[in-house]
Amino acid sequence: MLRTSSYVIYVDLPNESDQMLLVHGYTGAYDQVSGRVANYVRSLESKKPPKPLYGDWSPEPFVDDAVLPSEQTINTLKKRGYLTELSVDAEQALFDKLTKVRHTAAGRYPGYVFMPTYDCNLRCSYCFQDHMRRDNACRTMLKTMSPATVDRIFAAMPKIEEYHQIPPTEKPHRSITFFGGEPLLARNRPIIEYIIAKAQETSTPSFGVVSNATELQEYRHLLGPELISFIQITLDGPPHEHNKRRIYADGSGSFEQIAQNISMALELKVRISVRLNIDRNNIHELPELAREIIKRGWHHYDNFHAYTAPINAANDRTDRKTTFSSWELDRAITELHKQDQDMFVIERPDMRLRSQAGQIFTSQSLPSLQPSFCGANTSMYVIDAFANLFACWERTGDERIRIGYITEESDLVIEDAMNKLWRSRNVTTNAICRQCRYAHYCGGGCAVLAENRHGELSANFCDGYAARFRAGVAESYQKHIASQQEAVKTESLCEEV
Known part of the structure; x- marks a missing residue:
């Protein structure tokens, strides 16, 4: 029997009922x-989207009386996946199979993150590693x-590459990121130089860094497109505010x-990439x-961008009441963009989502489907x-949560239970994500934030994604249509001239 796929997302467009x-x-x-x-498709829904264990979905559009479309339209809807003759269980089995294939593909190539030290020269109150610098018992870790x-x-x-079934090559490409603590402390320069060499x-490497950039001047000779080509740096506001938060x-x-x-x-x-x-x-x-x-002219550089991210309550010094969800922050930043013309230099939180949707509408890329949230799960x-x-x-x-280690003899030891806990997490490993229409776009949310909130890595962390996705896709589509209309006007004007 023909029914609507369990994984259809309805994106209503503002002012276009x-x-x-x-x-x-x-x-x-x-x-x-x-x-x-759209109403016809909604009329063939066999069941409502499942309610998350925590929170609620955003309200769905109202369904009017359905009118039967043409046979050609119905066939197109079937071909595109919106209508299906699979049962709910059979479609979920197909979803599971696709998830497994995509999850396996995403985990094909390892990415390496070097932590040359857990030490840091700043004392940011919200840091998830804050205890390492305050607790004397952790001194040996620094x-x-x-x-x-x-x-x-x-x-x-x-x-490690053999473990991922990558055939050996003479100089494989390797993605290397430096993280800490603060990786680019001046005293770390000899070991950073050694790692790069x-x-x-x-291999044929590429290098990036997550750094506070306080001692970056000591690494000038290592900066550029052929060496350290990317750095994420955090600012917490203008000078007077930043200097209360990111302190020595x-x-x-x-x-x-x-x-x-x-x-x-x-x-x-x-x-x-400046993270705010x-x-x-x-x-x-x-x-x-x-x-x-x-004032500093950073916005004139094509290699600069600044984006916002919500602070999460990652330790006991951060009051959860002062934090935003990603959706709340996006709405607040959107209002600031409307109120202040200078805000154009600061991206909204979901710009990546909007950008990907925009590229789909202009046929510049295919949809980016991700059955897991990030590299931690792959x-x-x-x-x-x-x-x-x-x-x-x-x-x-903490050795109790490591997924493996490298012995003195350079042997690779994988801790099977912990490795499986992290690497198997995808949108089929909890019942909420497995039935969710947004799962292959959201990836199940951050495992750490899920664990912080619900006590389990395998839990879902929705973070308002349903509303964020629909709002972002709608905005990108309307911008695409507006740009097409503007192009037509320009073309007509040129013909008149």
Whole structure:
């Protein structure tokens, strides 16, 4: 019997009640249809979307009386996946199969994250590693990675790649990211230089860093498109606000040194992504920070962008009441964009989602479907100064949660139970995600945030994704239509001239 697929997403368009976008959750189809066709599809729903264990879905559009479309339209809807003759159980089995294939493909190539130290020169109150610098029992964890450990790691890399069934090659491509603590402390420079040299000797590498950039000037000779080509740097507001949050151990601020180093790196053609950690206490400072960005001229560089991210309550010094969800933050930033013209230099939280949708509408790319949230669930290896292997850089520093380690003899040891816990997590490993229309776009949400909120890595963390997806896709589509109409006007004007 013909019915509506369990994975159809209905994207209603603001101020266009007679039009709607249909998006399919696992085929990746995007189609604009009339309200009449959309209502017909809704009329064949066999069951409502499941209610999440935590929170509620955003309200769904109202269904009017359905009018039977033409046979050609029905056949198109079937071909695009919106209508199906599979039973609910049979379609879910197909969903499971596609998830497994995509999850396996996503885990094909390992990515390496080097943590040369857990130590850091800043004392940010919301840091998830804050206890490491405050607890004397963790003092031994703050050592710097040694050259001997680096040698062990690189000797084990072919074994990690063999574990992922990658055929051996003379100089494979390897993606290497530096993370900490603070990886680019001045005193770490010899070991960073050693890691880079070792990577160049044994592979064709690319390098990126997540850094506070306070001592980046010590690494000038390593910055550029052929070496460290990408750096994520955090600012927490304009100077006076940032200097209350991202402080040195003596309580002094760090903004000016970071800003000088951002300017230096931009000149050296490093791609700079400035992350702005936002909560309810500093969001009103963003227009002032936007003016600071404009004053320093960073927005003129193609290799610069600034984006916002919500602060999460990752330790007992962060009050959850002061935090935003991603959806709440997006709405708040949208209002600031309307109120202040300088805010154009700061991206909204879901710009990636909007950008991907926009590229689909302009036929520049295919939909990006992800049955798992990030590399922690597929093939990321976070390697600390002790040669321990972790799946996620926010879950490190404790041997009980490592997914493996590299022995003194450079043998690879995988801790099967913990490795399976992380690497098997995808949208089929909990009942909510498995039935969710948005699953292959959301990926189930961040495992760490799910565990923080619900006590289990396998739980879902929706973070308002249903509303975020629909709003983002609708906005991108309307911008696409507006640009097409503008192009037609321009073409007509040229013909008249």
